[in-house]
Amino acid sequence: MHSDRAPLGLKIAAGFGLAFMHLPILLIFVYAFTTEDKSYQWPPPGFTLKWFGVTWGRSDVWEALALSLKVASISTVIALVLGTLCAAAVSRTKFFGREVISLLVILPIALPGIITGISLRSAFNLADIPFSFWTIVLGHATFCVVVVYNNAVARFRRVSGSLVEASMDLGANSFQTFRYVIMPNISTALLAGGMLAFALSFDEVIVTTFTAGQQQTLPIWMLEELVRPRERPVTNVVAMVVVLVTFLPILGAYYLTRGTDTVAGQGK
Amino acid sequence: MTSAIRFSGVSRHFGDVKAVDGVDLDIAEGEFFAMLGPSGSGKTTCLRLIAGFERPTSGTIEIFGKVVQDTPPYKRDVNTVFQDYALFPHLNVRDNVAYGLMIAGLAKKNRHKSADDALEIVALGGYGDRKPSELSGGQRQRVALARALINQPKALLLDEPLGALDLKLREQMQEELKVLQRNLGITFVFVTHDQSEALSMADRVAVFDAGKIIQVGTPEAIYYRPERPFVADFVGSSNVLPPEFVAKLTGTMAYGAVRPEAVYLADHGHSACVKTVSFLGTATRVSLDVAGTPMTMLLPKGALIPKSGETVLIDWAAHDLHVMHP
Numbered sequence: 001m002h003s004d005r006a007p008l009g010l011k012i013a014a015g016f017g018l019a020f021m022h023l024p025i026l027l028i029f030v031y032a033f034t035t036e037d038k039s040y041q042w043p044p045p046g047f048t049l050k051w052f053g054v055t056w057g058r059s060d061v062w063e064a065l066a067l068s069l070k071v072a073s074i075s076t077v078i079a080l081v082l083g084t085l086c087a088a089a090v091s092r093t094k095f096f097g098r099e100v101i102s103l104l105v106i107l108p109i110a111l112p113g114i115i116t117g118i119s120l121r122s123a124f125n126l127a128d129i130p131f132s133f134w135t136i137v138l139g140h141a142t143f144c145v146v147v148v149y150n151n152a153v154a155r156f157r158r159v160s161g162s163l164v165e166a167s168m169d170l171g172a173n174s175f176q177t178f179r180y181v182i183m184p185n186i187s188t189a190l191l192a193g194g195m196l197a198f199a200l201s202f203d204e205v206i207v208t209t210f211t212a213g214q215q216q217t218l219p220i221w222m223l224e225e226l227v228r229p230r231e232r233p234v235t236n237v238v239a240m241v242v243v244l245v246t247f248l249p250i251l252g253a254y255y256l257t258r259g260t261d262t263v264a265g266q267g268k
Numbered sequence: 269m270t271s272a273i274r275f276s277g278v279s280r281h282f283g284d285v286k287a288v289d290g291v292d293l294d295i296a297e298g299e300f301f302a303m304l305g306p307s308g309s310g311k312t313t314c315l316r317l318i319a320g321f322e323r324p325t326s327g328t329i330e331i332f333g334k335v336v337q338d339t340p341p342y343k344r345d346v347n348t349v350f351q352d353y354a355l356f357p358h359l360n361v362r363d364n365v366a367y368g369l370m371i372a373g374l375a376k377k378n379r380h381k382s383a384d385d386a387l388e389i390v391a392l393g394g395y396g397d398r399k400p401s402e403l404s405g406g407q408r409q410r411v412a413l414a415r416a417l418i419n420q421p422k423a424l425l426l427d428e429p430l431g432a433l434d435l436k437l438r439e440q441m442q443e444e445l446k447v448l449q450r451n452l453g454i455t456f457v458f459v460t461h462d463q464s465e466a467l468s469m470a471d472r473v474a475v476f477d478a479g480k481i482i483q484v485g486t487p488e489a490i491y492y493r494p495e496r497p498f499v500a501d502f503v504g505s506s507n508v509l510p511p512e513f514v515a516k517l518t519g520t521m522a523y524g525a526v527r528p529e530a531v532y533l534a535d536h537g538h539s540a541c542v543k544t545v546s547f548l549g550t551a552t553r554v555s556l557d558v559a560g561t562p563m564t565m566l567l568p569k570g571a572l573i574p575k576s577g578e579t580v581l582i583d584w585a586a587h588d589l590h591v592m593h594p
Contacts, residue, residue, distance in 0.1 A: 165321050166354035168341040170368035171419060180367075184358040
C-alpha cells in the first residue's frame with residue numbers, strides 16, 4: 001500500500017540531493033554581497049549592496065548583456081521557423097531518408113559542444129566568413145533548432161492528419177488551416193521550445209568561444225572576469241541576475257507543457 | 269435525374285498498389301449511395317477522391333457536371349464526416365460546427381446562431397460550450413454531422429461514420445441518417461464494410477474488391493442477383509456453386525448462388541453431409557458438405573433440425589438458383 005507521506009529516509013535523501021545541486025548556486029548569491037573583492041573568502045567578512053551599484057555602472061556588463069539577449073532572441077526566432085518546418089515535414093509526410101533527417105536534426109545536441117564549435121569554426125574559416133554577431137547566432141541556432149524541433153515533432157504527431165483534412169474540407173485553404181487548426185494545437189509546444197532554446201543560447205559558452213570574434217556574450221564575459229581579480233563580486237551580481245532571469249522562461253515552459261498529454265488527440 | 273458524382277476510368281495508384289483501378293461510377297442527385305467492400309478494397313480512397321484529399325492517377329471526376337480532379341478540397345461543394353470524426357480539440361462544440369461559416373467570413377453572432385440551430389437538429393442543443401473531449405462517441409458523431417452539413421453541401425460524404433459506435437447506437441443512427449437524408453434531399457455517399465448497413469440504408473450499393481467495382485445495383489439486386497461469386501460471398505454470405513455443379517442443374521457453365529434461407533430439407537434432392545449446427549435465435553444455421561461444395565442452410569424456427577454427422581437430402585426451388593454471368 002502506498003502511504004501519502006514519504007518515509008523519513010527518502011526525505012533526507014531528497015534533501016541531500018537538492019542541497020548538493022543548489023547550495024553552490026546559493027553560494028554565488030552570497031558572494032554577490034561580500035565586502036571582500038580579491039578572493040573568495042569564507043565566511044564573507046561583511047555584507048554590502050555596493051556591488052549592485054558598481055555593476056550598474058559598468059558598460060562592459062551592459063554590452064555583454066545586450067549581445068547575449070540579441071543573440072538568444074535571433075537564434076530562437078531562426079530555431080522556431082526552421083524547427084517547426086522540419087517537424088512538419090518529418091511528421092506530416094513520408095519520404096525517402098526521413099529517419100536519417102530526423103537523426104541529423106537531433107545530432108547537434110548530442111554532439112559535444114566542442115565538436116560543434118570546432119567544426120563551425122573551420123567551416124567559417126574555409127568559407128572566409130569573418131567572425132561576427134551572425135556567426136555566434138548561426139552557432140547557437142544549430143542546437144536551438146533541435147529543442148524546438150523536438151517539442152514540435154512530438155505535438156505534430158498528436159495532431160491527427162484528419163484535422164487538417166477536416167479543415168480543408170470545410171473550406172479553409174492552407175494558410176487558414178495553419179492559422180486556425182495547426183497553430184492553436186502546436187503553439188504551447190512552440191512557446192515551450194522557444195523558451196528552452198532562449199535559455200540554452202543565453203548561457204552557452206563552448207560553441208560561442210569558437211564562433212565569436214571580439215564580441216563577448218554574457219557567459220564569456222563572466223569567464224573572463226573570473227581569471228581577472230578585479231571587482232570580483234560584480235561577476236556574482238551578474239550571475240545572480242542571470243539565474244533569476246533564465247529561471248522564469250524555464251518555469252514558464254514547464255507550466256505550458258504540463259498536462260497537455262490530452263491535448264490535440266484523435267478526437268476519439 | 270442529373271448525375272451528382274461521376275467517375276470515368278478513375279485510377280489511383282500508390283507505387284505498385286492499385287488502390288483504385290479503372291473505376292466508372294455514376295451517383296444520381298439525391299441518392300443514398302453506399303460503397304461496400306472489405307478493408308483495402310478502395311472504397312475509402314474513392315471517397316477521398318471525391319472529397320479531394322487524393323488526386324487520381326488517371327481518369328476524370330465530375331461533381332455536378334464540373335470536372336474537379338484539379339480542384340482542391342476547399343473549393344468543392346461536398347463535405348465529409350470522418351471516420352474518427354476529426355473534431356478540432358481546441359475549439360468547443362459550437363465553434364467546431366461554425367468552423368465552415370467562420371472560414372466563409374460570417375460574423376460571429378450569425379455563425380453562432382446557425383451552429384446552435386444545427387446542434388438543435390442533431391439533438392445536441394445546449395452542448396455548444398462543451399469541448400469535444402467531454403462528449404460520448406455518439407455525440408461526437410452528431411457534432412461531426414452538424415459541422416459537415418452547416419455549409420449546405422450538395423453531397424455529404426460519410427467514411428464509416430458508424431464504425432466506432434456500439435450496436436444499439438449504430439442501429440439508431442442508421443435510422444436517423446436515413447431520415448435526415450430524406451429530409452435534406454441531398455446526395456449521401458456512404459462508405460462501409462458492413463453489408464447489412466449498406467443494404468438497409470442505401471438506395472444503391474457499389475461492391476468494391478481490389479480497387480474495382482464488382483457490381484452496382486439496388487440492395488435487392490445485390491442480395492438476390494449477385495453477378496460475381498465475390499458479391500454473393502461478401503454480401504450476406506450466399507452459397508456459391510461452382511460452374512460444374514450449375515452446369516449439371518441448368519446446362520449453363522457459370523457460377524451460381526443460392527441464399528441460405530432458400531435451402532430446405534427435402535425427400536429427394538442433393539445428398540449433403542451435416543458438418544455443424546448453430547442456433548442463432550430466430551433461425552438455425554446448418555453447415556453442409558454437398559459433394560465437396562460447402563453450403564449453408566438457414567432453417568426457420570420449428571423446422572426439423574438435423575444432427576451433425578448425419579447425411580440429409582436438401583433442395584431449393586429452381587428460381588432461387590441465381591446463375592451469374594458466365
